[in-house]
Structure formats: structure tokens, C-alpha cells
Amino acid sequence: MNITVIGAGYVGLVTSACFAELGNQVTCIDVNKQKIANLKKGILPIYEPGLESMVISNLNNKRLHFATSLKDSGAEPQVIFIAVGTPSDKDGSADMQFVLEAARNIGSYIKHYCVVVDKSTVPVGVADQVEEIIKTELKKRKLKIKFDIVSNPEFLREGAAIDDFMQPDRIIVGLNSKNAKNIMLELYKPILRNPERIYFMNIKDAEMTKYVANAMLATKISFMNEMSVLCDRMGVDVDNVRIGIGADSRIGNSFIYPGCGYGGSCFPKDVKALIKMAENHDVNPYVLRAVEERNHHQKHVLPEKIFKIFGEDLSDIKIGVWGLSFKPGTDDMREASSLVLLEKLLTHNAKVQAYDPVAMPVAREMLPKDWFKSGKLHLSDHQYEAVKDVDALVLVTEWKSFCYPDLSVMKKLMKRHIILDGRNQYDPQQIKDAEFEYYGIGRE
Numbered sequence: 001m002n003i004t005v006i007g008a009g010y011v012g013l014v015t016s017a018c019f020a021e022l023g024n025q026v027t028c029i030d031v032n033k034q035k036i037a038n039l040k041k042g043i044l045p046i047y048e049p050g051l052e053s054m055v056i057s058n059l060n061n062k063r064l065h066f067a068t069s070l071k072d073s074g075a076e077p078q079v080i081f082i083a084v085g086t087p088s089d090k091d092g093s094a095d096m097q098f099v100l101e102a103a104r105n106i107g108s109y110i111k112h113y114c115v116v117v118d119k120s121t122v123p124v125g126v127a128d129q130v131e132e133i134i135k136t137e138l139k140k141r142k143l144k145i146k147f148d149i150v151s152n153p154e155f156l157r158e159g160a161a162i163d164d165f166m167q168p169d170r171i172i173v174g175l176n177s178k179n180a181k182n183i184m185l186e187l188y189k190p191i192l193r194n195p196e197r198i199y200f201m202n203i204k205d206a207e208m209t210k211y212v213a214n215a216m217l218a219t220k221i222s223f224m225n226e227m228s229v230l231c232d233r234m235g236v237d238v239d240n241v242r243i244g245i246g247a248d249s250r251i252g253n254s255f256i257y258p259g260c261g262y263g264g265s266c267f268p269k270d271v272k273a274l275i276k277m278a279e280n281h282d283v284n285p286y287v288l289r290a291v292e293e294r295n296h297h298q299k300h301v302l303p304e305k306i307f308k309i310f311g312e313d314l315s316d317i318k319i320g321v322w323g324l325s326f327k328p329g330t331d332d333m334r335e336a337s338s339l340v341l342l343e344k345l346l347t348h349n350a351k352v353q354a355y356d357p358v359a360m361p362v363a364r365e366m367l368p369k370d371w372f373k374s375g376k377l378h379l380s381d382h383q384y385e386a387v388k389d390v391d392a393l394v395l396v397t398e399w400k401s402f403c404y405p406d407l408s409v410m411k412k413l414m415k416r417h418i419i420l421d422g423r424n425q426y427d428p429q430q431i432k433d434a435e436f437e438y439y440g441i442g443r444e
């Protein structure tokens, strides 16, 4: 099939590469000229396991193409995916400017019937706006081209995006046209081992499904985070509680691991956008607001533990930080817990040595330049370099390489032997046996 994907970010690039891998002709469009120039040379703007080799092999076999606009692409797609960003606006609602601009581009370009698929996460009703904009643009061109609108929200997880795309738990498709349904079935046939994994519904239901899925996961994790704070106060090990409740099949084991707060490009903005949607419809979003509030506080749990140990003046304190990305397997630092921790430590005059296996280039770009210039923040070349002469190590992101640290090496390198485990990765007894002080989340 001939496919065009608008947006070459985490979702657009994975979608493009995977559909090309499945034998389609795919053109991926992005307004960022530098990104496209690099992608044409096989240089990727993001880190995602397995993506680079897939992009390069499909570039080489000429199934994957890149362009800076639909017009420049010259493509004649049967299906156009919109996969542009939908960040938070100032008031918390989802900012639709990129989606609506993509719709204008589509309306001013298409030459024949096609299916326009919205993969970006958009509030309920945006598909109608996209349809109207395309119609208006076609009217300006005095053309009567038929097209169908589909909502096909994306559920991939950064760090496991290719597996999630190729072996999805489910594919949600919102539509109201038989023709579009056949095309979507044809498109997804190669990865649908079990056809029941594709769920058809109306467009608004599909748009809402994406928000409710993310809000449910954010709620589960926030509930456990809150329980971890309570366990901490009462001398209860939340990890045993987690195992105990996870064994209940009604609860299950996923998304009940407490930590130092969720981040990333999706949960924070999608919870905010859902709150806004509720408010706009005169519904008081008690649960969603609590989820947001808990997450805000949870990101302060680690700095507060540090203040409790060292006091609030950290002028003579050096802290090692392991992990900057919002989760392992990605270089994405949007809304990462590390940002709150670094900001707190540096404003309290600590010196920080941080290390992340893949997010350091993003950190160099994204973090305030004066943090580096002042010499307060240093990005280390190796995880053990980051613990040299530190008073404490804080684990923020549970990359595999941090999970089994060589405690004898750490013992020699660290000035004081204190470990704050923001993801409950370590066995507290093992750490204490090695004569380190251990502070976890909801357990000591």
C-alpha cells in the first residue's frame, strides 16, 4: 500500500519504519528540515531500540522515503497518518495547532480518494474538525474529492515501540465508513495474528479510549505511589504489599510498582487534557486531579529524602545521579522525574554528577546552560565516574546497567555510602550488608 505519515517523532518514525518493513511504500514527512536531512542519511533524531537498523534497511531498499512537505514528497498515498505532537497548551488542554495544520496540508494536497488516519492523541471531536478543514481546503481548490476520516490512536511504549507496533495488545479503530474499514483491515492484516485484536468503534469512542487508557495507567501508578508514602511512614515494606496485592487477579501485577513519579510525553499531558475535557463538560474530575497532584508530590519524594539526610543547605554535598530519561529504553526526557530532582538539588547548591546510557545528548540540549557553566552539574562519561567522591547516589531511571552495581567498586569510589533507590531496584538487605545506607520508595 502507498502510505504517508505526517510527523517524524517517536510515533511517526516508528509507524513509518514498521509499515515499510511490512512491505508498504511509505513517505514520512516532517517540517523540521534538519531532521529530514539527517533521516535521508539514516541518522535518527531519537533513540529507540531496533529503529535505526529498520530505518536504514528500508531506506536502502527504497520502501521508506522522507520529505519536508506533502508537496515535495510527490507521493500519492491511499492512507495518510497524522502523527504530529499534541503538547499541553497553557491551560492544560491539548494544543491542536499541529494536527489542524497537518489537516490543512492534506486538504491542499490530495488528488484522489484517501483515508486520513489520526494517530496523534486528540480530544474527542477533533476528527470532526480535521474533516471540516480538509473539506474547506478542497472547496478552495474547487475539487470534490472523497476521503474518509479514521481515528487510530497509538499505544506504543517508548523503549519497546517496535515490538508494540508489530505485536500490539490491540488496535483501536474509530470510523464510520465501510471502505475505510476494509482499507484499515488490509493495512493491519500482516500483524493481526488474531483478528479479534482489532476493535472497530465510532470515531469519538476511539478518541476517548486513548485518553482513558493513559489516565487509568497513571491512576494505578499514582495510587501505588501514594501507598508507598504511607508505607514509608509506617515502617511497612511496600514491595511486599505490591507482591501481595498483585497476586489478586482482579488487580494484576502491571503498573503497581511505586517510584519517584511518572513522566514522559504522554501521561502528564494526557491527564491534563482529560481534566480539561471534563471541566468543559461540567464534570468535576476529582480522581484525575488527585492523580496529577500525587504525581507532582511524588517527584519531590527523592529531594525531600535528601534534605532529611543532609539538611536543606547542600553547599558541601555532591550527589551522583543515575538515569535522566523518563524511563529506561528511551532518550526522552520530557517531564522526567530527573528534571525535578536536578532543579531541587542545584537550587540548594549541591554539586551533581549525572549519567544516563543514552539521554546525555538530549540532556545537554535540554537542561539550562547555566547549570553546566556554573560547574554545579557535570555529565559523567561512565556510571561509575558519576559516583566518584559523592556523598550519595540517587537512582532515578532503572536502566538495566544500573540494576546490578558492583558495590565493592562503589565502596571505594563514593565518599559516603548512601544509596537512594527511586525505583526500588535493589535488595535493601544486600545493600545494607555491603555497609551502605539504603533509602527506597516506601521501604528502607
Ligand SMILES: NC(=O)c1ccc[n+]([C@@H]2O[C@H](COP(=O)([O-])OP(=O)(O)OC[C@H]3O[C@@H](n4cnc5c(N)ncnc54)[C@H](O)[C@@H]3O)[C@@H](O)[C@H]2O)c1
Pocket (backbone or CB within 6 Å): 006, 007, 008, 009, 010, 011, 012, 029, 030, 031, 032, 035, 083, 084, 085, 086, 098, 101, 102, 105, 119, 120, 121, 122, 154, 155, 156, 157, 158, 265, 266
Ligand atoms: N511518544 C509516545 O510514546 C506516544 C505514544 C502514543 C501516542 N503518542 C501520541 O502521538 C503523537 C505524536 O507524539 P510524538 O511523541 O511522536 O511527538 P514528537 O514531538 O516526538 O514528534 C512530532 C513531530 O511532528 C512534527 N510536525 C509538527 N507539525 C508538523 C506538520 N504540520 N507537518 C509535518 N510534521 C510536523 C514535529 O516537527 C515533530 O518532529 C502525540 O499526540 C502523542 O500524544 C505518543
